[in-house]
Amino acid sequence: MKNVLFATSESVPFIKTGGLADVAGSLPKCFPKDKYDVRVIMPKYLCMKQEYLDQLSYKSHFYMDFNWKNQYVGILEMVHDGITFYFIDNEEYFHGSTPYGNIRADVEKFAFFSKALLSALPLIGFRPDIVHCHDWQTGLVPVYLKERFQGDEFFRGIKSVMTIHNLKFQGVWDVKTIKSITGLSDYFFTPDKLEAYKDSNYLKGGIVYADAITTVSNTYAEEIKTPFYGEGLDGLLRARSNSLRGIVNGIDYHEYNPSTDAYIVQKYDATNFRKEKVKNKRAMQEEFNLDQDDKKFMIGIVSRLTDQKGFDLIAYIMDELCQEDIQIVVLGTGEEKYENMFRHFDWKYGNKVAANIYYSEALSHKIYAAADAFLMPSLFEPCGLSQLMSLRYGTVPIVRETGGLKDTVIPYNEYEGTGTGFSFSNYNAHEMLGTIRYAKHIFNTKKREWNKLIDRAMEADFSWNVSAKKYAEMYDWLIG
Ligand code: ADP
Ligand code: GLC
Secondary structure, X not given: OEEEEEEOOOEOOOEOOOHHHHHHHHHHHHOOOOOEEXXXXXXXXXXXXXXXXXXXXXXXXXXEEEOOEEEEEEEEEEEEOOEEEEEEEOOOOOOOOOOOOOHHHHHHHHXXXXXXXXXXXXXXXXXXXXXXXXXXXXXXXHHHHHHHHOOOOOOOOOEEEEEEOOOOOOOEEEHHHHHHHHOOOHHHOOOOOOEEOOEEEHHHHHHHHOOEEEEOOXXXXXXXXXXXXXXXXXXHHHHOHHXXXXXXXXXXXXXXXXXXOOOOOOOOOOOOHHHHHXXXXXXXXXXXXXXXXXXXEEEEEEEEEOHHHOHHHHHHHHHHHHOOOEXXXXXXXXXXXXXXXXXXXXXHOOOOEEEEOOOOHHHHHHHHHHOOEEEEOOOOOOOOOHHHHHHHOOOEEEEEOOHHHHHHOOEOEOOOOEOOEEEEOOOOHHHHHHHHHHHHHHHHXXXXXXXXXXXXXXXXXXXXXXXXXXXXXHHHHHHO
């Protein structure tokens, strides 16, 4: 039996701010249980859903030297869907109304989490062969593991994996403060280790010290070795390219299933979507006071409203787009300028635009089911899960060819009758608009072709099966 522990700052169903939570909560379920025991450790946030907080059971606690104090570390546990989750408890660090707040507090919070989770291992009765770390919040785990804990018999030989879900966020703060918080010596704060551009950088530490590095698509694995996508770490990633691989994300095919989804008005599948899917669109038009018309081309957006996702392109052509015979349903939160941009167009074109500036699991599923097309013109996209959810619901993605979007959406070719979506290559607003118009043209004038696109989209398999095997191969390779 191989033991793997996922160290993550978020996971469904407990807490989610983005795709990382989906991955951390769904991937562990997809390994053969007779060979791999995959468990998850995360903070116990007070802002977690109450129904889950109520179900956690106390396992143990201890006190740990951290940031010049002796600090309480509680360990709680819960088994969900056959997977054991451990939770690190410390109310001083994890009391906020969201998992992340200001970066100064966060670098301390996640240094605490990283050291605490390693210190907790001897008490939980589970010795991992591999600690699989996700994003900068757990970047210090490979560092602590290699240098601090390896002197101890229990920890000797434990390997670490660092998965980059988003290179943009690295956990950067000044060296002096981080040295003091973490207790790591001067030795670590040099440009070949934790230091980058004079500051301390958690993700860099993880990348330098992990035994293997992965990211969430092949294209992104290549892109991050270039200055444009490398966020200042491309040199390091080129240097470590032998240890870096891309493994594309999957999604939970039970959770996201149009034939069983309890959130949507009308269930459907690959055989009856021609008749049934549109009922979800009608319900949505009614709910949001949009024109009641099956022929309107409905574009869905479910996203964090940030520059990463290409919203400056959308903002640039939004007025032009609204002159078209289309409907846009948006669900998202994020940068105020984009929130207000959508509110403005909702006010200006109420029969065409529905702006929902909040977080809602239920509405996200409804949009994946109701829309004809799903727009995701990202500037960069490590993998992207929303386009996979759209494919699963037969909602045709319109994407920019970058990162995981390029790897998962096959562009429509009207001559060969192939493809699962529409895509454009340059980060250019009118190239995007042209692609949206082309998709709308196919929708309006070639219904049979459009339906065949949906056939192919729904046939595509982005369950975890294939990718979980690739992680398993990597684990085998690491621990023999
Ligand atoms: P990222 O992790 O960069 O935000 P992904 O496409 O990997 O992008 O994952 C985003 C996840 O968050 C998807 O499951 C998507 O449905 C969900 N999501 C984003 N915004 C919202 C929202 N406002 N309400 C509900 N779900 C959302
Ligand atoms: C990050 C990326 C997204 C990816 C997700 C899960 O949030 O922005 O592209 O799908 O992590 O790996």
